[in-house]
Amino acid sequence: MSWCVLAATASNSFNIISLAHRNCPLTTIIFFFRRRYEKGHWDAVIIKYKETELLDEASMISIESRALFDRVRHQLKERHLSSKIEQGVPIQWLPCHAIDLHKEGELKAHVDSVRFSGDIVSGLSLVSPSIMRLIPDDGTCESDQDKTNETSGGWVDLYLPPRSLYVLSGPGRYLYSHQLLPTGAVFKESDDSDKNAITIHRDHRLSVIFRDTK
Numbered sequence: 001m002s003w004c005v006l007a008a009t010a011s012n013s014f015n016i017i018s019l020a021h022r023n024c025p026l027t028t029i030i031f032f033f034r035r036r037y038e039k040g041h042w043d044a045v046i047i048k049y050k051e052t053e054l055l056d057e058a059s060m061i062s063i064e065s066r067a068l069f070d071r072v073r074h075q076l077k078e079r080h081l082s083s084k085i086e087q088g089v090p091i092q093w094l095p096c097h098a099i100d101l102h103k104e105g106e107l108k109a110h111v112d113s114v115r116f117s118g119d120i121v122s123g124l125s126l127v128s129p130s131i132m133r134l135i136p137d138d139g140t141c142e143s144d145q146d147k148t149n150e151t152s153g154g155w156v157d158l159y160l161p162p163r164s165l166y167v168l169s170g171p172g173r174y175l176y177s178h179q180l181l182p183t184g185a186v187f188k189e190s191d192d193s194d195k196n197a198i199t200i201h202r203d204h205r206l207s208v209i210f211r212d213t214k
């Protein structure tokens with residue numbers, strides 16, 4: 001299995017990379033999504049979605065998917081959790097979440113709970129491309145879910161093609177909220193230029209989220 005770096009995104013102060021793998025564990029994950037879409041959850045951060053917690057990977061996903069997930073966790077450890085390892089802190093993982101977001105679904109700005117999860121929030125994006133927007137968070141995110149785009153300035157967009165992996169760590173994990181932009185949003189490599197700007201048609205999207213424990 002070979003990994004390739006698709007994009008190094010944002011400014012140097014971020015620690016965000018995208019990785020891609022040719023095989024994706026779609027067939028396995030879709031199996032878990034034969035339920036109706038739920039209207040909202042996480043205090044309405046997410047709307048029109050289904051989700052599955054992969055509590056027992058050995059019985060819930062294929063051997064190929066497990067190998068892929070292990071590889072993701074290995075990469076996350078090597079690239080993003082090395083300082084914890086050097087301090088002798090054991091790395092443990094929360095069960096992965098698989099999320100199925102309807103094409104009209106929304107994932108609004110939020111910072112993942114610092115009470116329950118650790119230094120990494122990482123997502124494998126499947127099926128549909130999307131844009132993830134990171135906005136500096138002033139701490140109001142958990143109570144102000146209507147907060148959207150250009151309120152604070154200094155936002156960063158990540159283009160998430162299918163089969164890419166994003167990693168939120170450091171400031172991207174704790175000091176910025178993240179959200180998915182609706183279909184039709186435009187991804188630009190630079191604010192100053194429309195060169196290489198692409199309009200992203202976000203359709204039905206699947207993702208698998210990896211988080212380390214506190």
Ligand SMILES: O=C(O)CCC(=O)C(=O)O
Pocket residue numbers: 099107112121123124178207209
């Ligand atoms: O589906 C995604 O990639 C984002 C999920 C997310 O924001 C989260 O689990 O906190």
